[in-house]
Amino acid sequence: MRREIPLLITGIVGVVFVIQYFIPHYPFNQLNNWFSDWFSIIAACAIWLGALNLLKVSANKIYRKREDWGFSIVIIVCFLIITIIGFAEGEGFRNIGTKFDWLYQYVYTPLSSTMFALLAFFVASASYRAFRARNFDATLLLVAAFLVMIGRVPVGDAIAMKLHLPLSIYPSEISSWIMNVFNTAGQRAIMIGIALGIVSTSLRVILGIERAHLGGD
Amino acid sequence: MLKQILVYALILALSLIGYFVITEPIILGPTASMVIIILIALVLLYILVRTIMGSFVGRRTVFTFVAIAVILPFFMTVDQPIKVSPEVQQLYDAVMALRPGSKVLVSFDYDPPSAPELQPMAESFFALCIERDLKIIIMGLWPQGPQQADLAMQTILREEAFAGKSWKYGTDYVNLGFQSGNEFVIQRMGGEIGSMFHNDFYGTPYDSLPLVRNIKNFSNIDFSFNLSAGYPGSVEWVQVAVDRYGLKMGAGNTAVQAPQMYPYLRAGQLTGLLGGLNGAAEFEKVTGRKAKGTRFMVSQSFSHVVVIAFIIIGNAAFFLGEKRRKKPEGETS
């Protein structure tokens, strides 16, 4: 029974959500909304499992004095500080001027923005290493990237202007032509492919042919 | 270990000097800027020659150059031409075609990390709307979106150009705040916007805001503009609001998201697109209000040139027949 009931639930719920797309009548028109609310409640409950797991793994590391165990203490302390402040502030925890907001603005935001900004360096090193004319496929990748990159900054057009090139082969023109033509075609093929893959995967899940996500008995 | 401590101490010292000792902004004149540019070019040339001779630079050299290319232009005086692309023009035309008093829905679906790209767009868009007397309804599918909107609106209203306008909250613009639920929020707004936003960002009930009181759903919105940095964002807006409810929409995207939007642009599902900082700078040009976007563009151009230079250096290394190090790299088949 531990597998059959979940399979049944998946199948029935799946079919209902497929047909709701075609039915504008109540309650089918509400199902999407309801599900989104249900899911956010489930996720909010489930995060307790995640948080406990994080604390458990960190505590375990401290207890066993594994390498870098001191940093696990930092994790636990930071987690507790922000959680306690967040719960103490009440519903208006995000309001400007609260302690939670201070942590958000001066600790959380710099951290995530900077982590995001590391991409600037990684994009450079990845293009330095990967964009080499190793074979025909790689050459296409390289040439397209190169042309679009030049076309996306005003410097490219400035050089073309100095060289008195015809307007139609200005880097910005070439760049937007590649974006509009090849990028559109390629993205379209990928998008259609992904959609077919999703239809097939969803169908397999609904029919219970694909059931790895339910685990074992 | 000692070396590490010394490095940390050096960084601390530099920070203290920068913070307490140098109090005036640093500005380099055109000549000094030119000299620096030439110097960097020479160093890059040197690296190219060295590479051809057979000794390669590592990741860290690339990193250093990227940092230099981004930071130095802050202090330099350089001017560069900007050309407006059709998708930017299209958005501008669409906004200009709206009659005064039309209602524009602006969704802020990004957070501070994406602000360098999207904030200049938000500011220019607001400026254009206020100039054209368009009523603005702000919302966000990302928790921090409405705050960004608030910042942008404050920045614009402080500007001299708009000092004469008595632009009032509640009648001229409203900020409905954040709502969780991703694309389902859009879906439900198609039925009734008020059902998703019981109160606005400041806690005022939806029905007591004169601007939105009579707005039931998307059929009452004349145009919408979506600033998006990922999911949920422009894709979801197109799939739900445009495809299902026929909303007319333009978008401002981070440069990484923008390529994905081109098919929608071509298919007519999107009316205009601003892609990345470049899009922001172009929009500033077409609206005639030069600001942050134009300024950051110089750093952008510099770092681009550096990346391109390193691609050339990398290929020089490759063609000179050096056996590849390590292991085969990213090839897809």
Place this chain on the structure above:
Amino acid sequence: MIRLTIGNENPGCELFIIGTRGMVKLLNFIAPLLLCTVLAGFAVAQDVILPSETNIIDSAMVAPDGSLPLGISNLIVRDNPNDDGNSIWLVWDKSPDDDLGKITSYIILRAESREGEYSRVGDVTSGTTEFFDNSAVDGVEYYYKIAAVNSLHDNGQLQWEMQAQSDPAGPVKSSAQWFDMRRFNVFIGVIFLCSAILYFISKAKTGKELFIRKIAGLDSVDEAVGRATEMGRKIFYVPGISDMDNVQTIAGVTILGRVAQLAAEYETWIEVPVCKSLVMVTAKEIVKEAYVKAGRPDAFNDNQVHYLTDDQFGYAAAIDGMIVREKPATIFYMGSFYAESLIMAETGNAAGAIQIAGTGQASQLPFFVAACDYTLIGEELFAASAYLSKEPKLLGSLKGQDMGKAAILIFIILGLILESFNIFQMSNWFSVR
């Protein structure tokens, strides 16, 4: 509607047969429904076309001569078709004065009887010729009028206003429908695609061998796991940053099952750091089951699958740290990724790990291609579990997808020819609302 009986041996198989049977029954159920909707559609549509007449309603202050606009004409009211009720659709021809700039807005007025008291239900800017009144109550008869308004505001103060009201149109009732006719084409398309997939799944079960082309990224999974074993290092499996409400995550954790089983057989430590709690729960079940299938249930350690943080970049920062410190031999990225893709993949590349990635996020594919050894592009990710499992049923579904692709290709060629030579506008068949 669908009778479900579950066999003990192979519930999935049973469900599938019932599923196909159910699909047929569903069709039987929906067909009459469709017919009814079409008939009802004709019955409900009540077009009332009335001439309009101009009359002065209101003038607060003195308006200049000739500021009274002409009214609108041809007001048509009907139930908003294909909706969930409570909505009436109004269309009209705009006032001749609209283009002359003499109209500032149109006001929509509604009453429950022709001569009753009309109240305002909304307004639209000039130039508009359509309105949806979403405040209607199902089953109630309504009459509508539209007032063309010319007014002057100064500093927010109304100076004067002139209105020209049309004659009432109606009666009309709103109602909810049971089938959205506008989506009939989607219905046909989905039925075709799903039946193709189901047909090939059932055909595959009869044991006929199916050809599936090589997918390099998946052929290398064995090698990548083997390499980790030889080097005595870990394998990292990163299932993306989306929650279980994304099919890509479902595909990602399904592939995890196959990889974990392989790792268990090779006796190599596989570690799954996750970003969402529901994914953690699912991944734990999957890895545990994989160890059972590999015959080493005792080797499974609960800490193999652990949660880090729900935050995108916090997660990336932690994974970067893990990669440089623990130096895994192999890293898998399978699922839905955003900007963190390159942060992790570049760090992994610099640390010398073999990296295999797969995602349906088109915007992240270029970065994986640049930084990973193998990349599953879009649809290949969804084919991966079938490919790795070699189960005929799953492989059959791939063949079904191909039939879908073939149909799309045929439609594209046909459509291009027909439209290019102005014979038939086939693209309309694919419009979705």
Place this chain on the structure above:
Amino acid sequence: MEQQIGLWVGAFLTMGIISFLYKDNPWYKLTEAIFVGISAGYWFVALFWDNIVGKFWIGVFDRGDYYLLVGAVLGLLMLMRLAPKIGWISRWPLSFVVGAISGFYLLNYFSSNVMLQVQSTIMPLFSPQFNDPLFTSSAGNIISNLFIAGGTFTGLVYFFFSKEHKGAFGGAAKIGIWVIMITFGASFGYTVMSRMSLLIGRMYFIFGEWLNLIG
């Protein structure tokens, strides 16, 4: 004052993350630990107030949206995992989620990514719009149209799994992967800019907002 401390903290953390580029070091390790702790806590708190209180509690008790109770029941079943003996019950809400998402995505992707993309691929090749006279498009547009149609077509051929990529079919698939490679290159090149602008934002924070060196 609070703001000044905030700027120093922000700068300390910003540089800590950037130090990772040189190599893994204690500064980065500390920053990473702070990041994991703070962000995990941030979402933990945010989900509680936004979803449990804002959505569920207020929805049920203030607005009387009783359908939300279903979500609460599913959420509680999920928490059954904490009790080892009946942990398997948590599969029910999980299979509910998976089923709903499968059904929802099946049609959403089919209608948006298949139907609409096919619709926009089918277009007159030689004229701007259907029923316009033939060959009224410019030569450039006709070439672009042919490339788009051909690119989409061959790109799709590449994704065929059950047919060997040989002969003419293989040729088409080969062209398809070329188109996809150009797409990736273009999309990568286009993105470089976005990534740079993020760094510009951070550097502006350090040199402009914190050190105040930019005029």
